[in-house]
Amino acid sequence: MEKLIYIHVARLGDSLNRKKGMFSGYDDATNDWYVIKQRGEGRGDRVQISRVFEGASRVFEGAGQLNRSHLALLDTDCVVIGSLLYVIGGCCLLCDSCNYNCRYLRYREIRCLDTRNPQDGWRTCFTLPFRSCVPVSTVVDSQWLYLFPFKETCCYGFNIEDGKSVQTLPKPSNCKSVQTLPKPSNCTSSPCFSTSLSPGTLVAYERRENTLYQLDCKNSAWTVYHKDFLPYSYKELLGSSFAVDDDGILYIYLRVYIRLISFDIRNKKELHAVDLPRSFWYGLEEDYVELIVLSKNKFCLLWDGLGTNINQRRIYYSRFSVSYDDLDDPIVDGEETRSFLVAGYEVLNVVIVDPPEDVGSSRVDVSGGGEKPK
Known part of the structure; x- marks a missing residue:
């Protein structure tokens, strides 16, 4: 049994078809x-997708400020x-599309969902000291959550276990001009990915500098x-997707x-x-593409397909494996390609979760299906 893939989608409402204007x-x-469940390995019709909740507006129910439906x-x-x-x-959505610098409808909360019991809903577990987007985050030692917020000169560490402790430390690179850049995609002071390298350490990659930085979490020191x-x-790395295995x-x-x-990463070699x-x-170049490591030598690519109707978007899922038996000529085997209608305006996040040991008792509804692209 491979990992469950959760997908966060923002969706425009029915007023899209009832009135005109921005x-x-x-x-x-x-x-x-949505959750994508993969059954078994190899070829075959074994990939299914379904909504986690019965109603889309219930996703952030009980999260304080998110009690108005338009706050996608x-x-x-x-x-x-x-x-x-x-x-x-x-x-x-309204704030982001009309005024990127508007701070009124930006949120400080970290919300949490137990994927074993999604019907219990979301809870707010931490309040951030800033209102901004967070393009990169990393968990270290299953306790500390490190965030690299856009337009912030600091990296923040939050103790998820006690819900109170906060560390503040400078980012590995100090690009002051980032304050004048209009979009997160042009921000060079935040890494494009980071990961926990070993107990107590993480590494963060700054693409424009082509440099990996290491953070000693105990001493709060970058090297x-x-x-x-x-x-x-x-430029060659623009539009690329990064994933780290276990x-x-x-x-x-x-x-x-x-x-x-x-x-x-540990031995510093390709x-x-x-x-x-x-x-x-x-x-297309502007489409969202995500690389996910499913298991050893097995991967999938997810991408958000554009359409003439922005509320008729599809998730395209393609699973493949790579055999490294012959290191001079690795073999790529495409196993499964599916597309699923999500009627979404934009795919925002893709995360993977190890399924519970007793898969049969999981309360996540995985009924559903998809169609194979022609």
Whole structure:
């Protein structure tokens, strides 16, 4: 049994079809969550998707400020600790689309959902000291959650266990000009990914500098872990997706070359670069693409397909495996490709959760299906 994949989608409301103008669809926008379940391994019709909640507007029920239906969230980030799914900060669709600098509808909360019992709903477990989007977050030792907020000069560490302790430390790179940049995608002071390297340490990758930084969490000190990290330019890495497996191996879907790269972070060396078939060019350049490590040598790519109707979006799921038996000529095997209608305005977060040991007792509804792209 492979990992459960949870997908956060923001959806415009029915007013999209009832009135015209830039605010149509925003007054009654909602959040929604889907779960993708994969049965077994290998080829076959074994991938299913379904909504986690019966009603989309119930997703953030009981989270204080989120009691109005139009506050569908953008600019959130998600992490998983055990079976607990944490959603960090965010702003509403209306605020983000009309005035990016508006702070009134940006949120400080970290909300939590127990994926074993999703019917229990969300709870607010931490209040952030800032109102901003969080493009990158990392969990260290299943206790400390480190955040790299956009337009903030500091990195923050939160003790999830006690819900009170906070660490504040400078970011690894100090790019003062970032305060004048209009979009998070142009922000060079926040890393594009970070991960826990070993107990008490994390590493963060700053793409423009092509440098891995290491944080000693106990002493709150940054050091350069690996300079000239990858043999690719900043522009070549744009649009790429990063994923780290349980052994600390970093995988990158290098979109510009349709290539899967693997890198041993601890030993600071590139392992393999496997060119994928041309059919693995997914979506348009502006589409959302996510690489996920499912299990050893098994991966999937998720992308958000554009359509003429923004509320008729599809999630495209393609699973593949890579055999490294012949290191000079690794073999890529495409196993399963499906598409699922999510009727979503924008896919915001994709996170993976290990299923409970007793899968049969899981209360997550995984009925549903999809169709194979023609």
